[in-house]
Amino acid sequence: MTGRKTLGILGKKLGMTQIFEEDGTCVPVTIVQAGPCKVLQVKMATAEEHPDGHTTSTKNAGKKGGKTERVRGADGYYAVQLGYDPKPVRVCNKAELGHAKKAGLDTGVRMITEFRLEEKPEQKPGDDVTVSILKDWQHCDVTGTTKGRGWTGTIKRWNFQRQRASHGNSINHRRAGGIGRQYSTSHGVPKGKKMAGHYGVERVTVQRLKIVKVDEERNLVYIHGAVPGHNNAYVTLHQTVKNERFADAKK
């Protein structure tokens, strides 16, 4: 669980381009379509706080370690579950449709994410969360899944150095080099040694990216710099956890 306890928004990375400021400065921007998201579910710490008719999590009540006695219907924490990007009914299963129906949707969504909150959420299932929530933000953190790079050598994956191209070197140009020692008290390959392997398709958060522009009409955010993932990848935008003061000082 991350330390953040604020509501963010879900979106789709559309791609990168550049825009010019009035003084001619060229700003690299990623265009993200953020929302509109639907609140699918609201989680409450105690059962009394729940809106009428809520029955989720009754099955798991009291399950955690069997020690805490939970009230029926309580989630034990505050959170808002958002859904983004509706998909056709034919690809939804009945469970998805039933869940979405509680929020007043006719069809399921492609992306569902829960945002933990410090205090009791004001939102109700069926509410819309639009790009306007980040109007006052200076910066944001963007979470996404990086591009897949397949099986990758140590140079690309761990920034190892390449070996010599000539001076007697043969075949060992892009190899990792030594990975341990034999005749020593600490012999063997150290645990966690960086080697070649699968790289990419990781969940990554880029912190404190500047928000250049918010286009409420088209649900777009212009974010300074790059964002993890390929074009049309799903991303999550949070309020930044980094110090805003530091951000301004750097500017």
Added chain:
Amino acid sequence: MNILRQIELEHMKPTIPDFGVGDTVDVHYLIKEGDKERVQIFSGTVIALQGGGVRRTATVRRIVAGEGVERTFPLHSPRVADIKVKSRGVIRRAKLYYLRDREGKATRLKPNLGKLQQPRSGKGSGLEPKAASNDAASQD
């Protein structure tokens, strides 16, 4: 239309003078001197055009005091105030990097007199959707 393309059109200049690789142009570039802004003219041969849409750039080469100078101008930057086409050249390459290895008379290009009136912009040149970008610019 693709949203990304639409955004680029909004940030593009409505019109850009029609020129191509091999043409000799005057680029009017706004430079800052203290608080004042003035126009500096850089004239030379266009040796490369790169990028599409708002990212389009032109590389212009000229000889200053016996030394070759190349500058790459982002065509849609507000700093590029104007581009004037002085003459057109006949070319057989998309990039004229070979001019870097030449000096004096060898850098001359054959003047293109016949095609002077013909528009150079084709598909993908980033110059073609002038009507569409006019509309987008008026919204801003």
